[in-house]
Amino acid sequence: MENKVNFLQNESELLRDIQSDDRMIDRQTLESIILLAVELAREGREGRKIGTMFVISDSEETLKRSRCLILDPLWNHPESKRNILDSNLRETVKELSQLDGAFIVSREGIVLSACRYINASSEGVNIPLGLGSRHMAAAYITKETNSTTVVVSESSIVRVFNNGDIVAEIIPELWLLRRHGLHIEGAYSLRSSDDVTVASKKSQESED
Numbered sequence: 001m002e003n004k005v006n007f008l009q010n011e012s013e014l015l016r017d018i019q020s021d022d023r024m025i026d027r028q029t030l031e032s033i034i035l036l037a038v039e040l041a042r043e044g045r046e047g048r049k050i051g052t053m054f055v056i057s058d059s060e061e062t063l064k065r066s067r068c069l070i071l072d073p074l075w076n077h078p079e080s081k082r083n084i085l086d087s088n089l090r091e092t093v094k095e096l097s098q099l100d101g102a103f104i105v106s107r108e109g110i111v112l113s114a115c116r117y118i119n120a121s122s123e124g125v126n127i128p129l130g131l132g133s134r135h136m137a138a139a140y141i142t143k144e145t146n147s148t149t150v151v152v153s154e155s156s157i158v159r160v161f162n163n164g165d166i167v168a169e170i171i172p173e174l175w176l177l178r179r180h181g182l183h184i185e186g187a188y189s190l191r192s193s194d195d196v197t198v199a200s201k202k203s204q205e206s207e208d
Contacts, residue, residue: 011031011034011035013191014191014193014198015030015034015200016191017189017191017200017202018160018168018198018200022162023056023057023058023146023162024057024146025148026107026109028085028109029056029084029105029107029108029109030056030148032085032109033105033109033150034150034160036054036093037052037054037151037152037170038158040052040094040097041153041156041170041172042172042173045094046098049155049156050152050154051134051151051152051154052102052103052151053151054103054149055103055104055105055118055138055147055148056105056107056148057105057106058107058145058146059104059106059112061145061147062104063104063112063113065118065141065144065145066102066104066141067116067117067119068101068115068116068117069101069115069116069117070101070115072113072114072115073096073114073115074096074112074113074114075113079110082110082111082112083109083110083111084105084109084111089111093111096114100115100117101117102118102137118140118141120133120136120137120140120141122140125139125140125143125164126164127139127166127183128166128185130183131153131183135153138151138159139166142161142164143163148160148161148162156172157169157170158170158171165185166184166185167201168184168198168199168200168201169183169184169199170198170199171196171199172196173195184199185201186201187202188200189202
């Protein structure tokens with residue numbers, strides 16, 4: 001619990017290097033989703049590890065390229081009840097994360113749909129060996145649309161994708177970094193607080 005509180009207090013500083021400005025996502029929305037993803041990575045659900053994905057921004061195009069696997073559990077609920085900052089909604093998302101499929105979130109932080117299958121292709125998408133279909137879908141949808149994805153791996157690592165590439169990896173426990181290493185290509189920055197480490201890909205401007 002103490003580590004979680006410390007992460008909450010330091011999240012903006014830890015996450016500030018993550019690239020998202022070109023996607024016009026509300027910064028609070030992105031940070032709230034990453035925090036939720038880290039909670040899922042750490043805690044799992046009902047004693048088991050959870051893998052899920054959040055697709056943020058460019059919602060119209062993302063919805064066109066996906067379909068519901070079941071009757072959408074969030075359909076027709078008031079927008080005020082579907083804001084990612086709402087604590088009740090966050091608990092609902094944690095429960096729904098046990099089901100297959102992605103969450104579609106507007107740039108303002110409204111969860112529009114859940115349990116969606118992303119119609120993804122591997123053509124033109126290169127992801128590191130060892131990452132599966134969820135990461136392939138995350139890379140594809142960000143390459144084809146102006147969205148950002150946040151992926152929770154069942155290995156408890158959180159990854160952020162932009163334009164088909166991994167732009168950040170959030171490792172909620174230090175021992176995971178030693179076991180799995182990083183998949184970011186190119187130069188990156190590292191920020192740490194307690195057991196949380198955030199690796200963020202540097203922009204070309206930063207590298208120059």
